[in-house]
Amino acid sequence: MVKKIFLILFLLNASFIYAQTIKTDILVIGGSASGTAAAIQGARSKLKTLLVEPGPWLGGSMTVGGMCVVEGNCNLPSGIWGEFRKHVQNFYKSRLGYDTAYNATLRFEPYTGAAILKKIADTVKNLTVKLNTPWTTIRKDGTGWQVSIITDNRATTVKAKVVIDATETGDVAAKAGEVFVSGFDSAQDTGEDLAPQAPLPRIQDITWIAILKDFGKTxxxxxxKPQGYDADAYACLKGKDIAKMLNEGRLPNDKYMVKWAGCGNQYPTTVEDLKPANRDAFYAKARLHTLGLIYYLQTGLGFKNLGLDDEYPTADHLPYMPYIREAGRARGLVRMTLNEVYKPYDREARLYRTAIAVGDASPGQHYGEGTAPKTNYPPFMAYSIPLGAVVLKDLDNLLVTEKAMSVSHLVNASSMYPSVQMTIGQGAGATAAFCAFFKTTTKKLNVRIIQGELLDFKAWLLPFADIKQSDPYFRAMQQVGATGLxxxxxxxxxNSAQMLFMPDSAVNTAEVEPFFKEIYSRAFLWFNKEKPAGKFTQGNLLSFISEITLTEPKTLQVSMQKAWKAQYKFSSDFDLNRPVTRRExxxxxxxxxxxFAxxxxxxxRMVN
Structure with a gap:
């Protein structure tokens, strides 16, 4: 009898322990823009994925933080970001005056944005989303990780093959032992001409955004009056065109996103302020500063008809969190600098070949007056994010997004933007799926397999603004672009610079010859024999294909002539003497x- 009781107790205890442990392929911590996209991609890649978010909403800065007027990546609707963008436009398209143009600035109410992301996530197989679920600890577990989360007021252990830190401030990586750098890097350190000569421990300010509603003139x-209110703190707004400033943040349903620099709701920040131990006290001060701005707007500037509604069910109806632009940055397998933005093809490292995401957001410079050097960015180039920027150098199978990425301070000013982060999150999700599926680690990544998976799910590798996803040869141009051919x-x-593919322009021999010679040993013989002119012709291309594939030239020409318009749908005539277009x-x-293979x-670097 006693033995039976012990057996029953043992089985009950074992069942209880089992119930407290969750095994998953991918664990994403943080429902930020990047975290949401990472979890969706990981699950769509058919890996069991768990997303835990301490708060009640998905979307991070875009929704939880109120950053809901999104200009970045409007020309680059990559993958999940493009999907989200389309859902928002469809939701509001019947609203009078709502701009649904292909590259229009995206505007939405924060709650609506969060609801759309949740709805997308809910339709994805293999994905479990746990909101209002904080995490407490992380430690290594073989090649994977073991993380403690709090569900239903009790501790639960999650064992994951791969973890993605998608928190806004890199909290997970920090607790796992990663050492961060912050502030301005020196020019000597990064090789960036625009960086200061000496490092400067200054990060961009936060903004506690306010979503105001117009309740009518009367x-x-x-x-x-907020605690500690000082009208002088906002006095620089006198004489400014407040109506214009409000209109810049106009949202549907007579709402406005208030995110004003200068003496608005921008608030000075240090890395110490953002550390978990100091965060709550610091956030309380920043909230009061924004409430002071609203009070000044109502009492000092006469906009008492504008007020906080119940968009956010917080005590003061401000967003759950501030808009955080910068924190500590991790050490990745590579570090992306401005040189990868402005000179991607002139570097010893060809990081564009490892691209997993795209961005074109103009870099912000949000500092108090005179507290940081002004960076005179030339027109900012659309760019690709390299795979190694999200992969930690010293911690296997732990990926980072948001402000913890391995980029320079000057790159973070753009890459931290929510719409850019959504594309980065999708790239991180595909990377995590690769590791989990092949039962390997981040030390053994296959760049091309990861990129192929992203292309399967309509993500962009290169920021070619003139090639739309609907183009039947979008993938071919992305893959060729990712090789550098x-x-x-x-x-x-x-103030910005697009990156174009220019599909209808002619191919220059000088552009393709170095690449061909780099990877095809027979290319040297072919170029010496054929000596193509400045413009590469259709005949040159077919001749080269014949040389490399050992196809009989005449047979190839005949078959290509038949397929030129019937199969490939090329608009030009088949003419061996005509310069071949970049599309062809x-x-x-x-x-x-x-x-691409x-x-x-x-x-x-090309490897055998």
């Missing part, structure tokens, strides 16, 4: 030569 929504062409537009070249080179290492 309404009085004046809030109680055909390089992007910059086009300056105001990309399609045929991708099909017959398949340069050539493996590259984490720095983009």
């Amino acid at each position: 309404a009085d929504k004046t809030i109680a 055909l390089k992007g062409i910059p086009q300056i537009k105001g 070249f990309a399609v045929l080179a991708n099909k017959f030569l398949n340069p 050539r493996a590259v290492d984490i720095t983009g």
Whole structure:
């Protein structure tokens, strides 16, 4: 009898222990823009994925933080970011005056954005989302990780093959032992011409955004005077065109996103302020500063009709968290600097070949007056994010996104942008899926397999703004672009610079010859024999394909002439003497030569 009782107790205890342990392939900690995208991609790649978020919403800065007027990546609707963008536009398209143009600034109410992300996540198989679920500890568990989370007021252990730290401030990586750098890097350290000569421990300010609603001209929504209110702190707003400033943050349903620099709601920040031990006290001060701005707007500037509604069910109706632009940065397998933005093709490392995400957000410089050097960025180029920037150098199978990525301070000013982070999160999700599926670690990544998975799910590797996802040869041009066989062409537009593919322009021999000679030993003989002119012709391309694939030249020409318009749908006539266009070249080179199949290492160097 006693033995039976012990057996029953043992089995009950074992069952209880089992119930407290969750095994998953991928664990994403943080429901930020990147974390949400990472979890969706990991699950769509058919790996069991768990996303835990301490708060009640998904979306991070875009929703939880109120950063809901999104300008970055409007020309680059990559993958899950493009999917989210389309859902938002469809939700609001019937609203009078809502701009649904292809590259329009995206505007949405924070709650609506969070609800759309949750709805997308809920439709994904293999994905479990746990909101209002904090985590407490992380430690190594073989090649994977063991993380403690709090569910239903009790501790639960999660064992994961791969963990993605998608918190806004890199809290998970920090607790796992990663050492961060912060502030301005020196020019000597990064090789960036625009960096200061000496490092400077200054990070960008936070902003506690306010979402205000117009309740009508006769309404009085004046809030109680905030603790410590000082009208002089906002006096620089006198004489400014407040109506114009409000309109810049206009949202649907008579709402406005208030994110004002200068003496608005921007708030000075240090890395110490953002550490977990100091965060709550610091956040309380920043909230009061924003409430002071609202009170000044209502009482000092006469906008008492504008008030906080119940968009956020917090005590003061401000967002759950501030808009954080910068924190500590981790050490990745590679570090992305401005040189990868402005000179991606002129570097010893070919990091663009390892691209997993794209960005074009203009870099912000949000510092108090005179507290940091002004960086005179040239028109900012659209860019690719290299795989190694999200992979920690010293901690296997732990990936980082958001402000913890391995980028320079000057790059973070753009890469931290929520829409850019959503594309980065998708890249991190595919990377985690690779490790989990192949039962390997982040020391043995296969760049091309990861990139192929991303392309399968409509993500962009190269920021070619003139090639839309609907183009039937989008993938071919992305893959050829990722090899460097055909390089992007910059086009300056105001303060930014697009990267174009220019599919209808002619291919220059000088551009493709070095690449061909790099990977095909027979290319030297071919170029010496054929001596192609400045413009590479259709005949040159077919001749080269014949040389490399050992196809009989005449047979190839005949079959290509038949397929030119019938199969490939090229708009030009088949003419061996005519210069081949970049589109034609990309399609045929991708099909017959398949340069994308050539493996590259984490720095983009070709390997056998």
